[in-house]
Amino acid sequence: GPAIEVARRDSPAEASAGADVTTRDQRAALRRDRFVVVDGVLSRAEALAANAACERRHESFKKTPQDDPSARTDRVTWIGGDDTSPALRLAIARLRSVASELDTDALGAGAWQGFDDDNVSRGHRRSRALGVPLAGQLARYGASGPRYAPHRDGSVLAFDPSFGAREVTAVLYLCGPAWDEPARSGDDGALVLYCGADAADDEGDSATAVHRVRPVGGRLVLFDSRTVLHEVRPHGRRDDRFALTLWLGGEHYPEFRCLRPYVS
Ligand SMILES: O=C(O)CCC(=O)C(=O)O
Numbered sequence: 001g002p003a004i005e006v007a008r009r010d011s012p013a014e015a016s017a018g019a020d021v022t023t024r025d026q027r028a029a030l031r032r033d034r035f036v037v038v039d040g041v042l043s044r045a046e047a048l049a050a051n052a053a054c055e056r057r058h059e060s061f062k063k064t065p066q067d068d069p070s071a072r073t074d075r076v077t078w079i080g081g082d083d084t085s086p087a088l089r090l091a092i093a094r095l096r097s098v099a100s101e102l103d104t105d106a107l108g109a110g111a112w113q114g115f116d117d118d119n120v121s122r123g124h125r126r127s128r129a130l131g132v133p134l135a136g137q138l139a140r141y142g143a144s145g146p147r148y149a150p151h152r153d154g155s156v157l158a159f160d161p162s163f164g165a166r167e168v169t170a171v172l173y174l175c176g177p178a179w180d181e182p183a184r185s186g187d188d189g190a191l192v193l194y195c196g197a198d199a200a201d202d203e204g205d206s207a208t209a210v211h212r213v214r215p216v217g218g219r220l221v222l223f224d225s226r227t228v229l230h231e232v233r234p235h236g237r238r239d240d241r242f243a244l245t246l247w248l249g250g251e252h253y254p255e256f257r258c259l260r261p262y263v264s
C-alpha cells in the first residue's frame, strides 16, 4: 500500500495525458471551496468497462493496515499505469493528468500555489509542483457494512511519508450503472465532505458546509487532503462500490521519503 504510493512519483508534466480532465472554472472552485465534483471524466462506455474490470478482479482486493470497524473496512488493491486492464489504465491516466492541469493555473509561478494561495500566505518562497504517484488505490466497499469513518487523508505534521506528501485527493468512481440512480432509502454509500471543520474536530460537528457526493461511475471528486474531513457511508446495494484514489503532492523524485516537514 503506502510503500507503492511513496516509492516513485512523476512530475506533473510526465503524468499529463493530453486531453483536459478539468476546466479552469472547476480548478478555481477547487482552490476556493477546497473541493470540486467533475462529472463525465470517463464516458459511459469507459466507466462500464472499468467497472467490469473491477468486478473481474474481485479476488485481489485485500484488507488494509487500518482495517477496523471504527476506522475503515473496505478492501483495496493498487493500480499502476502498467495494469493489464486497458480500462483501468485509462482511469489511472486521467487521474494522473489532473496534476499538470492544476499546475497550469499557477499564474506564471510554474507550479501549484496551494489552496486559496495557502503556499504563499504560509511564506513559501516558491510554489511546488504536485508529485504524482505511479499507482492509485482501488477500493471496494461491499454491501451492508464497509465504510470509512471520518478522517483526513494528509497532514503537514505527518510522520508517515505517504500521509505527509498528500496535498490533493483525487477520487474517480468506477461504480456500475445501478449506482446512477439515488438509493431509495437508508445509507447510500455517499462520500460526505465536512468542509470548514476545525482541525481538532474529527466528527464534523464544526463543519460550515456538509456535502454528500454520490459515487456515480465516471465522476471525479477533488479535495484538499489536509483540511477536508470526510467519510464514506455504508450502502445496501447489491453491486459493490468501487473508487480509484490518487493522492497528489510531495516532491517528484524517486523514493520520496518526506525527510523534511512539509512547511518551509
Ligand atoms: O471512496 C471515497 O469516496 C473516498 C475514500 C477515502 O476517503 C480514502 O480512501 O481515503
Ligand SMILES: [Fe+2]
Pocket (backbone or CB within 6 Å): 151, 152, 153, 230
Ligand atoms: Fe480519505
